[in-house]
Amino acid sequence: MQKALLLSALASGLLLASSAHAELNVAGLANTCNNCHGTGGVSAGESMPSIAGLPEGYLKNIMMEWKTGKRPSANMTRLISGYSDEEIAALAAYYSKLPWMPVKQKTDAKLVKLGKKVTEKCAGCHGDTGKSEDADTPSLHGQWSQYLQLEALKYRDDAFNMPNKQMVKAAKKLSDEEIKAVAEFYASQNK
Amino acid sequence: MSQINRREFIKLAAAASSVPVLGIPSLARAGAAKAKVVVIGGGYAGATAAKYVKLGDASIDVTLIEPNKVYTSCPLSNEVIVGHRDIKTLEIGYDGLKKRGINVLHDFVVGVDRAKKTVTTKGGKTLPYDALVVSPGIDFHYTGIEGYNESMIEDIPHAYKAGPQTLLLKKQLEAMPDGGKFVIVVPKGPFRCPPGPYERASLVANYFKHHGKAKSKVIILDANDSHSKKGLFNQAWAKMYGWEKEGMGTNGMIEWVKGAEGGTITKLDAKTKTVSSDFVDVKADVLNIIPPHKAGKIAADAGLTGASGNNFEKGWCKVEPMTMASAVDPSIYVVGDSCVAGEMPLYGNPNAAFDMPKSAHIAMTQAKVAAAAIVAKVNGQAVPQPYYANTCYSVVGDDYGISVAHLYRVEGGTFKYIKEGSGVSMMTMPDKSPVPAAYRKLEAEYAVGWLRNVMADAFS
Numbered sequence: 001m002q003k004a005l006l007l008s009a010l011a012s013g014l015l016l017a018s019s020a021h022a023e024l025n026v027a028g029l030a031n032t033c034n035n036c037h038g039t040g041g042v043s044a045g046e047s048m049p050s051i052a053g054l055p056e057g058y059l060k061n062i063m064m065e066w067k068t069g070k071r072p073s074a075n076m077t078r079l080i081s082g083y084s085d086e087e088i089a090a091l092a093a094y095y096s097k098l099p100w101m102p103v104k105q106k107t108d109a110k111l112v113k114l115g116k117k118v119t120e121k122c123a124g125c126h127g128d129t130g131k132s133e134d135a136d137t138p139s140l141h142g143q144w145s146q147y148l149q150l151e152a153l154k155y156r157d158d159a160f161n162m163p164n165k166q167m168v169k170a171a172k173k174l175s176d177e178e179i180k181a182v183a184e185f186y187a188s189q190n191k
Numbered sequence: 192m193s194q195i196n197r198r199e200f201i202k203l204a205a206a207a208s209s210v211p212v213l214g215i216p217s218l219a220r221a222g223a224a225k226a227k228v229v230v231i232g233g234g235y236a237g238a239t240a241a242k243y244v245k246l247g248d249a250s251i252d253v254t255l256i257e258p259n260k261v262y263t264s265c266p267l268s269n270e271v272i273v274g275h276r277d278i279k280t281l282e283i284g285y286d287g288l289k290k291r292g293i294n295v296l297h298d299f300v301v302g303v304d305r306a307k308k309t310v311t312t313k314g315g316k317t318l319p320y321d322a323l324v325v326s327p328g329i330d331f332h333y334t335g336i337e338g339y340n341e342s343m344i345e346d347i348p349h350a351y352k353a354g355p356q357t358l359l360l361k362k363q364l365e366a367m368p369d370g371g372k373f374v375i376v377v378p379k380g381p382f383r384c385p386p387g388p389y390e391r392a393s394l395v396a397n398y399f400k401h402h403g404k405a406k407s408k409v410i411i412l413d414a415n416d417s418h419s420k421k422g423l424f425n426q427a428w429a430k431m432y433g434w435e436k437e438g439m440g441t442n443g444m445i446e447w448v449k450g451a452e453g454g455t456i457t458k459l460d461a462k463t464k465t466v467s468s469d470f471v472d473v474k475a476d477v478l479n480i481i482p483p484h485k486a487g488k489i490a491a492d493a494g495l496t497g498a499s500g501n502n503f504e505k506g507w508c509k510v511e512p513m514t515m516a517s518a519v520d521p522s523i524y525v526v527g528d529s530c531v532a533g534e535m536p537l538y539g540n541p542n543a544a545f546d547m548p549k550s551a552h553i554a555m556t557q558a559k560v561a562a563a564a565i566v567a568k569v570n571g572q573a574v575p576q577p578y579y580a581n582t583c584y585s586v587v588g589d590d591y592g593i594s595v596a597h598l599y600r601v602e603g604g605t606f607k608y609i610k611e612g613s614g615v616s617m618m619t620m621p622d623k624s625p626v627p628a629a630y631r632k633l634e635a636e637y638a639v640g641w642l643r644n645v646m647a648d649a650f651s
């Protein structure tokens with residue numbers, strides 16, 4: 001499946017280069033993202049996620065979900081609509097090849113402790129520390145705590161109707177305090 | 192997807208790709224610098240240009256010239272005026288750039304000799320360049336309003352360059368009695384941060400609500416007939432500040448008077464803080480005149496600005512879409528508020544040709560395009576395909592943020608505004624139901640995350 005993907009990516013790259021379209025410059029495309037996501041995709045802002053080093057499958061999937069209107073977002077749906085499917089695939093490949101850089105941040109020890117306990121039931125998919133182990137699951141370890149909280153709240157809130165129903169189910173079981181706690185726990189796993 | 196396949200793919204893809212990994216600068220070569228790049232002005236545009244030239248090729252010698260040791264961000268400075276934010280959170284120095292090997296010269300450029308390719312500074316230095324980045328931001332036209340001049344800004348602040356002016360307006364707001372009038376005079380476009388004056392009006396109304404001054408008014412006297420994110424602002428104002436409709440004398444806390452109906456101010460009586468148009472006289476308790484803008488003076492002195500044309504041409508620097516190079520000098524790149532670029536169907540009028548909005552966000556994407564073009568030129572490579580993007584968040588109340596985005600590509604050598612990838616926050620949900628408060632709250636949070644990232648992406 002991956003080889004097919006690669007071939008099609010290369011083929012589309014060739015197509016792009018030889019068509020009337022301008023040549024795809026993925027680093028240039030990424031520069032338009034990094035104003036918000038940080039130099040090299042590593043965020044310096046607590047509410048914005050780092051995106052460098054996320055799994056390619058996850059990156060591509062959620063960008064396409066935004067573009068096709070399946071995944072609600074206050075910003076990304078609008079922004080990503082301006083990029084072609086080829087560009088989205090190229091961006092997913094580009095960011096996935098950059099290293100995941102957990103951010104150092106202050107966390108609340110008490111909440112971290114509670115979070116460790118609560119996330120035991122998440123470990124089946126997110127591992128013990130939130131380190132991504134498969135292509136469709138994002139890395140959580142050392143992601144910004146505030147971003148993780150905001151995102152967990154979105155999974156829980158019907159107003160967002162997030163497409164991944166397993167995550168919706170997991171989030172719906174969490175209280176406000178537990179949401180803070182899981183975010184603080186994963187954020188503290190910044191190695 | 193199995194791990195083995197994934198690894199295999201990464202290897203294959205890495206081998207097939209020549210994409211440079213950002214954040215890992217190429218090794219500097221020993222010996223003399225390959226080329227000298229000088230940057231005039233260390234704002235969002237200039238700082239980003241300097242950093243990204245260095246990231247692109249560490250062997251290029253980069254000098255940034257900026258008079259101030261500390262830069263104060265205009266974005267989110269409206270929050271300072273109403274006491275939501277300490278101005279210190281908007282300040283940043285140049286150590287980050289110095290650590291990257293950029294020479295930072297705290298001085299002021301007084302001349303550009305385009306024939307000799309040198310710049311001279313107030314401090315008496317002359318610096319040669321192979322490529323020059325001109326990013327001095329904006330200067331104001333203090334003409335146009337009879338009775339108004341630059342010496343008055345200590346009493347009638349513009350607060351449109353962040354710093355002492357911001358704090359002055361804050362002090363005046365705090366001293367204003369309940370029932371007073373806070374008047375914002377908006378110049379004809381283009382001005383930096385198109386939603387800026389309306390964000391300011393929103394936050395000032397919010398301040399009135401929270402500080403026992405609910406009988407006070409914000410009156411926006413606007414030389415334009417429409418404004419950025421108008422639908423979204425009006426919706427927010429109706430929700431929070433009793434907005435009824437356009438025009439003078441309405442019941443809400445915010446009044447907006449368009450140019451055609453008396454908003455174009457032509458006269459000031461500074462003693463009584465009374466501003467007048469053909470239709471109205473308004474006596475202000477706090478008067479905030481934002482003067483019309485033009486490119487930073489040095490851009491005009493260097494002969495880079497248009498001498499004629501409409502508001503969007505005269506006084507601004509035209510650039511080449513592929514590279515941000517000046518239309519009159521291929522060795523000079525003009526980025527940020529000083530340039531005029533693109534074609535944006537503004538405020539619902541698809542026939543009107545205007546320039547890219549003047550924002551920190553787009554200034555930075557322009558700077559990155561210029562940096563890539565400079566690095567390519569120095570290294571004898573083809574010009575990389577450019578992309579330009581903007582987002583302006585506005586925080587307009589408690590837990591209430593809205594935004595507008597723009598995307599531009601270059602096709603056939605001209606800027607092309609991409610409708611998909613642009614636009615404002617939702618007015619309603621797709622099924623026409625009201626937008627849940629959670630969405631507006633998220634955008635207020637994202638505005639702050641955005642600020643931290645643009646400051647870091649430009650200066651660290």
Ligand SMILES: Cc1cc2nc3c(=O)[nH]c(=O)nc-3n(C[C@H](O)[C@H](O)[C@H](O)COP(=O)(O)OP(=O)(O)OC[C@H]3O[C@@H](n4cnc5c(N)ncnc54)[C@H](O)[C@@H]3O)c2cc1C
Pocket residue numbers: 231232233234235236237256257258259262264265266267268269298299300301326327328329350351352353383384387487488489526527528529549550551552553554582583584585
């Ligand atoms: C109230 C307000 C709110 C805003 N909010 C937002 C927002 O939310 N989002 C957004 O994207 N944008 C926002 N902006 C717009 C943003 O501030 C500008 O678009 C941005 O600062 C442009 O960057 P610049 O580098 O071109 O200019 P500037 O940031 O003005 O920097 C120019 C620099 O050049 C220096 N300089 C000038 N002349 C010389 C010379 N001769 N020699 C050496 N140095 C010189 C100056 O000292 C200055 O530091 C806002 C603006 C205002 C006023």
